[in-house]
Amino acid sequence: MRISVIGCGYLGAVHATAMAKLGHDVVGIDTDAAKIAKLASGVAPFFEPGLPELLDEALSTGRLRFSTSFADAADADVHFLAVGTPQQHDGDAADLRFVYAAIDALIGVARPGSLIAGKSTVPVGTAAALAERIREAGSGALLAWNPEFLREGFAVADTLTPDRIVYGVTDERATALLDEVYAQPLATGTPRIVTDLATAELVKTAANAFLATKISFINAMAEIAETTGADVTTLADAIGHDARIGRRFLNAGIGFGGGCLPKDIRAFTARAEELGRGESVAFLRQVDAINLRRRERVVDLAVEMLGGSVYERRIAVLGLTFKPDSDDVRDSPALDVAERLNGLGASVVATDPEGIANAQAKHPQLTYVADVSEALRGAELAVLVTEWGEYRSLDPEQTAALMDSARIIDGRNALEPAAWRAAGFEYRGLGR
């Protein structure tokens, strides 16, 4: 099939490349010329394990190309819409301007009978409004919503072998086209849910809201554990054995960040309020508040451990990205903690295996070093805020030898407390 992917950010670049891997003839379109030039030359514009190899392979087969011109999408059978839907600058709602700009551009080129399949995460009701806009413009293109559930760091596998595929459709022709697109994963038994537009949009929003709630639930338990001397990690293991609860997404720590969970729960709340259903998801405000409190907790702990002030004290911040195996620092709790400590006058030295360039672009005033040993050297406190494998496997004795004082905050509960304490560390986790 001929496929266009509109918007080649984290989602779109992976989707375009994976579609070529599935045997389709793909063009990726983005308004960012620098990004398109990189992708076209085989360079992934962000860190995602497995993507460079897949990109190379797809480009070499000739099945994948990139362009800044919507005209190059004109002959596609299916256009995937993967532009950003960030939080508005002055509120919680999603900023849909990129979605509308892309739809308007597509209306100008899409063939009658071709399908525009939305992958971006949008407030419920958006797809119906877009379908109306397409119809009013007299375009014969169809619209479907086909939300995406990939996780950064596992994006390639999540796209090639998804847990499920959801189509929101109003026309059987859309289902048939999407079945052709996903023939390969469907043939291996991937569950396919065909529904209406609103349900498809809501499935995505609900999934992210649930995941965020699960994380804030365990972080709320961490707060109680901190007051009672209980251990939240043991608690998570114990409740996680109940298959109805499950252990995944019960890791307490400095909480969730990234380009999706935080903005998606806020956009959901804003949309529900618009619909007069604010009370139905009012708990999501608590989910957000619990999450943000965890960042403050780490900063308070740092102040406490350094005897009341971090001013001019050297602190090594290990991690900048919102999670390991990503270079994404959008709404990163790790970067936020580094920034807050810096704001209190601490002498912060931050490090990350992949996130320094993006962090530097956002917060140029922080001091960054590429090497973790250099970050630790002379520090009076280490704060682990992104659980990269290389930080998890740090040797406590060697770490103590590098630092001025053996103090560590394990903001992701990723270390073995006994081993660090045995090496002389004052070790503090979150809720343990």
Ligand SMILES: NC(=O)C1=CN([C@@H]2O[C@H](COP(=O)(O)OP(=O)(O)OC[C@H]3O[C@@H](n4cnc5c(N)ncnc54)[C@H](O)[C@@H]3O)[C@@H](O)[C@H]2O)C=CC1
């Ligand atoms: N990042 C992720 O892991 C996932 C993201 N999503 C959703 O996918 C959407 C995109 O997210 P990301 O890829 O992370 O965002 P992003 O910000 O990395 O990428 C968006 C891209 O769209 C491009 N763009 C903006 N306006 C355009 C236009 N009119 N025409 C063509 N391109 C245009 C931008 O230049 C940018 O490259 C969001 O709605 C997000 O919630 C959903 C699942 C996973």
Ligand SMILES: O=C(O)[C@H]1O[C@H](OP(=O)(O)OP(=O)(O)OC[C@H]2O[C@@H](n3ccc(=O)[nH]c3=O)[C@H](O)[C@@H]2O)[C@H](O)[C@@H](O)[C@@H]1O
């Ligand atoms: O809509 C999206 O963009 C995506 O958002 C999340 O994926 P992602 O943002 O890549 O990252 P997650 O693995 O979900 O982690 C999100 C945040 O939660 C934190 N987290 C995760 C799990 C946990 O137990 N505890 C915890 O604090 C992570 O450190 C990270 O900051 C969802 O997991 C994807 O299914 C979804 O497609």
